[in-house]
Amino acid sequence: MFLKLSKAFTFMVTGVGINTEWGLLMASISEDNGEETPLQVRLNGVATFIGIVGLTVALLVLVVLLVRYFTGHTKNLDGSPQFKAGKTKPSTAVNGAVKILTVAVTIVVVAVPEGLPLAVTLTLAYSMRKMMRDKALVRRLSACETMGSATTICSDKTGTLTLNQMTVVEAYSGGGKMDLPDSKSQLPPILSSLLIEGIAQNTTGSVFVPEGGGDPEISGSPTEKAIIGWAIKLGMNFNAVRSESSVIHVFPFNSEKKKGGVALQLSDSEAHIHWKGAAEIVLDSCTKYVDASGNTVPLDQDKMSFYKKAIEDMACSSLRCVSIAYRTYDMDKVPADEQQLAQWMIPQDDLVLLAIIGIKDPCRPVGNALKQVRMVTGDNPQTAKAIALECGILNSEEDAVEPNVIEGKVFREYTDSEREEIAEKISVMGRSSPNDKLLLVQALKRRGHVVAVTGDGTNDAPALHEADIGLSMGIQGTEVAKESSDIIILDDNFASVVKVVRWGRSVYANIQKFIQFQLTVNVAALVINVVSAMSSGEVPLNAVQLLWVNLIMDTLGALALATEPPTDHLMARSPVGRREPLITNIMWRNLLVQAAYQVTVLLILNFRGKSILGLQRETPQRAIEVNNTLIFNAFVLCQIFNEFNARKPDEFNIFKGISKNHLFIGIIGITLVLQVIIVEFVGKFTSTVKLNWKQWLISIVIGFIGWPLAALAKLIPVPKTPLHKFFTNMCNRRAKSPSKSRSKSPSMSPAKSPSHQ
Structure with a gap:
């Protein structure tokens, strides 16, 4: 079925209701599993x-x-x-x-x-x-007591364990590290222009400049706001830049691919394709970079190692690393037919690296509340590890090894039984997809844990619904996440989770x-x-x-x-x-x-x-x-x-x-x-x-x-083991008592006798 809304756009409907991704998501979270608390x-x-x-x-x-x-x-x-x-x-x-x-x-x-x-x-x-006074809105009454039984909390990072106040604090561009990340004078004009173009067009954020002057108001996700704010300091006029080119096709940021792109038409013959996303993923698609003189030069092995080392260093400093790259493209190769254009995959190879930036999101002061917390985030595992060390989820560098720190793609490749064994040890999961979070929750529940999950995105809805107790964020959380949760944390603060x-x-x-x-x-x-x-x-x-x-x-x-x-x-x-x-x-x-x-x-x-x-x-x-x-x-x-x-x-x-x-x-x-x-x-x-x-x-x-x-x-000591388990263990010990073997072996010395031990 085709819907022709105007002369310029025609849309093709391929599925409705339960046959859409949204429909499948809503169906999964609306099912009542009937489990008792x-x-x-x-x-x-x-x-x-x-x-x-x-x-x-x-x-x-x-x-x-x-x-x-x-x-x-x-x-x-x-x-x-x-x-x-x-x-x-x-x-x-x-x-x-x-x-x-x-x-x-x-x-x-x-x-x-x-x-x-x-x-x-x-x-x-x-x-x-x-x-409610402690900034927690309870949507399901039984959730109050279930949270008290929680043995583990699977929490996202941004805005929950961190303050959600992102700023760009480090930048690598022009072949080296910028002394001041927001200094325009350190960048050649062509590099600055390409960066600003890519940031302005390849974004879901927006900028509003008040009449009569004043600081611009930036809207969008925390990461987008940080990147746009950095570009404004580099001299970006958001609305003017967006008017200089037209969008041909958009590849929205994908939680699986960890990147998003946009194709722009600059003239009848020239197009620019801009990509932005997880630093190491975008970097792997780059073959060139723009140097300090503004020239595009091949990205040799030494330079690749330099950038990878920069990403690793920033990640170890608990910075979220984002790479920005582009490439030119001939308009003749862009599909002219609207149906073909809708199916067109924007080229993502042979990219030119423009910049790698490090975004800082300070950790919340949550004291000793994180002993039972597992961080599940889409960030680089090194960044997640650094934040976990700062927050107290990991106690030392010795803990920050596999399987305590694991990547989502590694976890999902295990079998169900292997995931159950590994899940017990996981403290941090980086580069995770929403499905990885769901698999972790299911594995922990099968191990007998009472699992709480925090989340704010639509993709977190299945994990929130599957968990024994779902906690969504009241400020950054989507409506779908809130509907799937049992408790809404009104201030997006992990300290409020601790109060719950x-x-x-x-x-x-x-x-x-x-x-x-x-x-x-x-x-x-x-x-x-x-x-x-x-x-x-x-x-x-x-x-x-x-x-x-x-x-x-x-x-x-x-x-x-x-x-x-x-x-x-x-x-x-x-x-x-x-x-x-x-x-x-x-x-x-x-x-x-x-x-x-x-x-x-x-x-x-x-x-x-x-x-x-x-x-x-x-x-x-x-x-x-x-x-x-x-x-x-x-x-x-x-x-x-x-x-x-x-x-x-x-x-x-x-x-x-x-x-x-x-x-x-x-x-x-x-x-x-x-x-x-x-x-x-x-x-x-x-x-x-x-x-x-x-x-x-x-x-x-x-x-x-x-x-x-x-x-x-209260002075009478009691065994820590529950009574039914205590008596079961006693019976098992008696059943295993080697009294018969002792009667058959009178030469056994008292020192080796089990009863003596």
Whole structure:
């Protein structure tokens, strides 16, 4: 199909929609891969585990209580059975069974972590709001926590790791190095004219000169702005130069070829073809250069070596190197037919070198934030290596060797399995194409990494979409890149990426705090009720009391712990990655110690509380009511005190930063006030009675002991390996134990014995 827009131009449409490059790109980034985030996978596992345990315990309690009830082992206060076969009314029996069923259902309600989604949503929403202040716009809520699990970040260089303030600081032209890169007097007129012509026409930038004078305003990519700014200092009048010739054909800058060209018509018989791009690539196509006298002379081996050494030196100084070259061409050889002209490949051989320039883009001051970062850039590997050393991605020159520093074309030639092995070691990838970046992301994900990718161009969209977390640049980023990303960095600053990681880790840590707090309550409540049900047929915590505990544990606990702000302590931790368990060994230690303490104390009160509290003088009914109320009150206060412990699972100072979290303090205060009201004023509803000051003091002391106990628990060392891996390794070691071989070889000396070692 042909579209004739005017007498001068005719366009041929070769594909539309999905059949175009743009269509294929949009289709690839619009596909939903359906992958769950690492946290969602972990939460599903934890929720399923807790639910199964809770349901199992509830069924066990239901069966035990029903058997005890209908066999007459459940007694009244006077010692008589609550159920007598043939004597108890059916309605009374049904009521007794319903009460037992209510207790079992309540246990399920307490055990099932219905507050977990609330805690996750609250902490994500809170973090999302706070991250906006740190110049990070979250487009997908789950991205907040995924960033906290990120084990590696694949970042581009320009504008992210660097300031994106490019200027030409070195130039080689006329056969040697220019003393002052922007000094026009060092260049012969013909060379200066050709340079200005090529820069003005072979560019996607533009120049606006304000009326009445003033500095010209340059627009375009950072590299284009730097080159145009250099040409203006050499005396370029942008608009005047562009009017002196007409564009015949354009070969846009290509990320694969790393160069772009333009064919210009100067007269009826003469044409100029200008090329600009990666220094070493354009230089390889040059056979001549313009010397200091303005003469075009052959580019011999010595001069070629000189220019290659210049490119290497500039690259080692973290400069982006760009070569500018041209050649003449006969207009008679230019296709006259419009269709042929559209397919014409601009000649790119036998070029005349005009200049090689070095562009400096200062590195951002990002401190120690780059230990997990891999730089993926289209620049010369030497330039990328120099920037990586300056930023701290590479620690020394010894690290700057293959495969730590690799070229994109080398990486893409490996097989999938080889790429997985190499990907672990790569710190810098230079001369990379967008597809190389995508291949690196896929290889890292297959290795179990949680991968974050930063990008700003349309070509970065597939990698941004494929990554676990995509971060696009808000200033330089294209709309396609932003649509493909999960978070937009509004100031294009890597320091903001570090803040996103900080908030992400805070989200993950807050969810862990809530789970530790919730599981402690779960374990204590379930064990107390199960042991009591099996031994006496009664449970000290009734349905209403358990529902109040559930409210403290789920809703109020989620509100209190989900809004903990991030701390510097979080950044000292290693990233959790994809396979690390949500419940760590430290969490298991803390919750088991607290749960064991609560279960021990409250069971002692359940079975010996009346004698310990001196309730023998009271009526049996009164004694049981006071004792059960004290158990309920002490249990709730244990959770209030333990909520402070949950704030800092691995730190001794549990009050650090608490004055900044007003919501936490407010919720603790509200919970305490409501507990007093429940015990003292709404006893009929909750089956509680008023307690005297001594009984309140006992409850407070029981809860308070949880603080020093938590500090002592943190002195208990725990293995760094997750428990399931630890026990697996232990079993494997025992399986590999050479005990049989020792029995067969009694002459083995103790020094060589594996057990001795």
